[in-house]
Amino acid sequence: MNLVSFNDPQIAGKLLDGIRRAASGTGTIKIMEVCGTHTMEIGRLGLRSLLPENVELVSGPGCPVCVTPGGVIDTAAELALGSGVVVSTFGDMVRVPGTRTSLEKTRTNGGAIQIVTSPLQAVANAESNPQKEFVFIAVGFETTVPVVARAVTMTCEKNLENMSFIICHRLVPPALDTLIADRDIGISAFLLPGHVSAIIGTGPYAFLDKEGVPAAITGFESLDIVGGIHAVVTMLAGRHSGVVNRYPRVVKDSGNSHAMKLIDTVFRPVDAVFRGIGTIPQSGLALREKFARVDACRKYGIKIREHAMPQGCACGAVLKGKIIPDKCPLFATSCTPDTPVGPCMVSSEGSCAAYYRYER
Amino acid sequence: MCLAVPAKIISIEGTTAKCDMSGNTTVADISMVPDAEIGDYVIIHAGLALQKYDEQEALETLALFKELADKPDGP
Numbered sequence: 279m280n281l282v283s284f285n286d287p288q289i290a291g292k293l294l295d296g297i298r299r300a301a302s303g304t305g306t307i308k309i310m311e312v313c314g315t316h317t318m319e320i321g322r323l324g325l326r327s328l329l330p331e332n333v334e335l336v337s338g339p340g341c342p343v344c345v346t347p348g349g350v351i352d353t354a355a356e357l358a359l360g361s362g363v364v365v366s367t368f369g370d371m372v373r374v375p376g377t378r379t380s381l382e383k384t385r386t387n388g389g390a391i392q393i394v395t396s397p398l399q400a401v402a403n404a405e406s407n408p409q410k411e412f413v414f415i416a417v418g419f420e421t422t423v424p425v426v427a428r429a430v431t432m433t434c435e436k437n438l439e440n441m442s443f444i445i446c447h448r449l450v451p452p453a454l455d456t457l458i459a460d461r462d463i464g465i466s467a468f469l470l471p472g473h474v475s476a477i478i479g480t481g482p483y484a485f486l487d488k489e490g491v492p493a494a495i496t497g498f499e500s501l502d503i504v505g506g507i508h509a510v511v512t513m514l515a516g517r518h519s520g521v522v523n524r525y526p527r528v529v530k531d532s533g534n535s536h537a538m539k540l541i542d543t544v545f546r547p548v549d550a551v552f553r554g555i556g557t558i559p560q561s562g563l564a565l566r567e568k569f570a571r572v573d574a575c576r577k578y579g580i581k582i583r584e585h586a587m588p589q590g591c592a593c594g595a596v597l598k599g600k601i602i603p604d605k606c607p608l609f610a611t612s613c614t615p616d617t618p619v620g621p622c623m624v625s626s627e628g629s630c631a632a633y634y635r636y637e638r
Numbered sequence: 639m640c641l642a643v644p645a646k647i648i649s650i651e652g653t654t655a656k657c658d659m660s661g662n663t664t665v666a667d668i669s670m671v672p673d674a675e676i677g678d679y680v681i682i683h684a685g686l687a688l689q690k691y692d693e694q695e696a697l698e699t700l701a702l703f704k705e706l707a708d709k710p711d712g713p
């Protein structure tokens with residue numbers, strides 16, 4: 279078996295011509311790319327400058343660490359400092375500012391922070407160091423939920439009493455529902471995240487069709503992204519809606535049923551806060567009662583508080599696609615990747631970081 | 639963060655597979671893709687295979703993109 283390349287510039291060029299033709303008869307089209315990995319790739323390809331003037335790409339809330347409440351980072355920092363707990367998490371989390379500090383600064387100050395590439399690695403660490411307590415900070419969308427669910431079940435099967443989790447997962451479809459309800463943003467179409475969709479399939483996006491918002495599930499190579507834009511622009515031009523799957527090499531319409539079943543065994547949906555956006559109904563997950571013993575919040579009596587965004591930071595408006603990052607007064611002045619004010623500037627997938635790197 | 643990359647399965651032991659990820663060997667949990675076999679590509683994210691890569695579908699999508707690109711007067 280071989281991997282097929284989706285990078286042919288000639289096909290991409292012709293599809294861009296098709297986009298221009300289709301868009302010549304429409305008003306302004308605002309396409310939101312929901313996934314942070316798409317945001318980075320669009321910036322790297324310089325795609326915005328190749329699209330007709332009436333086709334705008336705006337970035338959505340698809341950077342999981344950007345939408346994780348600052349209070350989670352504060353709590354993790356407190357645990358890592360002096361409570362004898364090793365806080366383990368993904369590398370993306372460590373530089374994001376909480377309200378008082380970041381995990382990177384906490385580590386410099388002697389906090390026990392361990393970066394892992396997989397929660398399964400955190401479980402293995404806990405197993406081989408039974409004298410130490412480990413807490414995994416679980417962030418991420420549906421892409422990341424199955425591996426955390428797997429880590430939770432493994433922890434229980436192995437009876438590891440020194441391993442627990444702070445669950446801050448967020449779900450994509452409820453966030454999209456909230457964003458299209460906000461008529462000020464005026465989203466015409468979505469590029470949907472390929473790897474979230476590999477898990478959930480096309481079903482959970484069905485409401486977009488009812489709302490008349492076309493959407494394309496899209497992969498991550500240049501032709502994928504141009505092809506996804508082509509799909510939604512031609513749908514808009516032809517006044518169609520619906521969800522098309524342009525990434526069937528990885529996304530089955532039914533998603534991954536094994537993963538969905540595991541997620542449902544371990545978690546239940548709850549209302550949750552997206553940092554900068556606010557509470558979105560049923561957009562988060564909590565451990566089911568059966569797995570309560572690996573819930574770090576219960577184990578250590580933690581209550582996560584939500585705080586205001588850093589002073590002057592417009593991340594909320596950026597995450598909703600209301601403004602593009604360079605409209606934030608702090609952008610590239612007091613807020614830069616070396617001196618980030620808001621989470622969108624520090625995460626490698628944050629919209630502000632992508633704009634700073636590629637589109638200034 | 640939802641970055642996930644294809645890797646080819648080299649060997650399988652229980653629910654764990656050794657995979658080749660563009661020249662580097664990595665280990666992934668394949669319990670969510672129980673029908674994956676040696677030689678298959680799987681899409682790995684944070685140590686878990688999310689789904690199998692379907693070459694036939696890939697070729698069909700590429701053909702679709704070509705067809706749409708060559709439509710002279712259509713959108």
Ligand code: SF4
Pocket residue numbers: 590591592593594596603606607608609610613614618619620621622623624630
């Ligand atoms: S530029 Fe900085 S302060 Fe402004 S919205 Fe982006 S991260 Fe927040």
